[in-house]
Amino acid sequence: MPLSSHPRFAVFALALLAGCATAPPAQVTREAPPQWQAPLPHEGSGAALSAWWRGQGDVLLADLIDAAQAASPNLATARAQIADARATRVGAGAALLPTLDGNLQASRSSAQPPLPMATVLQGALQARWEADLFGANRAGRDAAEARLAGAQAGWHEARVTLAAETASQYYQLRTCEKLVEVAAADAASRSETARLTSLAADAGFQAPATAALARATTAEGNSRLVQQRASCDIDIKALVALTAMPEAELRRRLQQQPGVLPQEAALRIPALPAAVLAQRPDLARAASELAGAAADIGAADAQRYPRLTLAGSVGAARFRSSTITGSLETWSIGPVALTLPIFDGGRRAANLDAARERYEAAASRYRAAARQAVREVEQALVTLDATARRGEDARVAVEGYSASFAGIEARYRSGLASLLELEEARRIRLTAETALLSLLNERTAAWISLYRAAGGGWDGALTISERTTP
Structure with missing residues (x-):
């Protein structure tokens, strides 16, 4: 009998290796400063992020965000990734359980005379189970669960990003409409000045050159108005592409509900950056990827140790011919197989080294994502503070x-x-009015950036079945 198949040798090997457990890597800490360096709007008080869009009181904006989420290919891709990750998790969890297969066979055959033709019917149940002594399958299940959580966080991240993109495009359109109003008033003022100047020139009170200048400024104002309206049309078409809403319906609703740029959009920003980092779905996804990479190390390490499997079957067969009829029942337990890795040319060790390197890369990405999150919030806060003072x-x-x-x-x-x-004063006034509207749009964009940088009101307890607007 070979030594490896001796029962005492198997028991000795299991006892010797039972203490070999895979230790998880050290915990990775986020690189977050203890407090914000930029001033907080409203001293950190205000409405919650999750209610921010609805709190604007703009029904059209909320409807556009809902429509964009329904039509977004990125969200559809994120949902497909969740389905794939869930299937992987189910498969990884199934590896910890016994498998049971059924087998049914029927045959009719004829041998050489004098044996008659015979019919054979067989049925059997076959079971197999791996003891998972050193946690390879458990580590695979943990990795799959972590990646499923990461896919779900990625879906929420896509929702937050899409909501911010839709709101930015919508408020850009509303700003454009305000600029059209300014350009229209300026063009009307220039036209009236040209009319009065022409009358004065015809009466001999103004030089013909002055009338020509008035007509030139009128043409300039009309050109600026046409250009601004075209810019608004481009913004509308961008919203149509983003939301899949028919253009005629969008234009009708825009006319029915004049838009107002948010003057003071209140968001709650906690005093500590770590509180914000905890609610960002992209960081949750990076953390899940890190946990999955850690579990992969355990799975790769466990491959270097023995594997114990147990199989068994139970079945029945029935034989029938013209002269003989009989039945047979069978069962078996085994084989009990203990696989001991001895030599593989360094393949398992190389896989373990690769898993450790993947973990280090995931840890580096996680730290970088945390730093980027702090940077995005700080930049938005700086812009908000500057626009408020300007x-x-x-x-x-x-x-x-x-x-x-x-x-x-x-x-x-x-x-x-x-x-x-007069024209110099008009130009200066127009520049000031345009600058004010651009400043309001910049401040609105900063609020949206802060909404996105602070996690968009995402809550890790939310599930993919929820279809509410972020």
């Missing part, structure tokens, strides 16, 4: 330049100011 000055500038333009326009109509003075 906002009041921009409003004062618009009011002052508008008053100056009104005074010069009155003087021009009284013949006390030149058209050049």
Whole structure:
């Protein structure tokens, strides 16, 4: 009898190796500063992230986000990845359980005379189970569960990203509409100035060159208006592509519900960066990938140790011919197989080294994602603080330049100011109004960036079955 098949040798080998367990890698800590360096809006108080979109009071925005989520190929891909990860997890968990297969056979054969033709019917149940002494299958199951959690977090990340993208495009369109109003008012003002200047020139009170200048500025204002309207049309088509909403319906709803840019969109930003990092789905996904890589190390390490499997079967057979009829029942337990890895040319050791390197790479990505998360929040906070401090000055500038333009326009109509003075004042006023709207749009974009950087209200307890807007 070979030594490896002796029962005492098997018991000795199991006792010797039972203490060999795979130790998980050391825990990786996130590289987060103890507190934010940029000032917090509203001292960190305000509405929760998960209710931010609804809290804007803009029904169309919320509907557009819902439509974008329904039409997004990225979300569809994320759902497919969850299905794949769930199937992998089920398969990995099944490796810990016994397998049971059924087998049915029927045959009819004829041998050489004088044996008659015979019919044979057979049925059997076959079972097999691996003891998983050193946790290879358990490590595979843990890795699959971690990657399923990562796929679910990736789905939430896609939702948050899509909501932010849709809101950015929507508020860009609303800003464009405000700029159209400014350009339309400016074009109308230029047209009225040109009309009065033409009348004065016809009466001999203004030089023909002044009338020509007035017509030129009118054409410039009309051109700017056409350009701004075209920009709004482009934004509408971008929203149509993003949400799959029919363009006619989108235009109708835009006209029915005038949009208002959020003036002070309140978000709750905790005092400690770690609290924000804990609610970001991309970091949850990176952490799941790290946990999966750690489990892969355990699975690769366990492959270097013995494997114990047990098999068994039970069956019945029935034989029938013209002269003989009989039945037979069979059962068996075994073989009990103990596989001892002895020499594989370094394959298992190389697989373990590769798993450890993958873990280090996942840890590096996790730390980098944490640093990037802090950076994104800090940048959004800096932009919010800067736009808040610039906002009041921009409003004062618009009011002052508008008053100056009104005074010069009155003087021009009284013949006390030149058209050049009037157009210079008009240009400055237009620049100030455009700058104010651009500043409001920049501040709105910063709020959206903060929403996204702070995790978008994602909660790890949410499941894929929920279809609510982030």
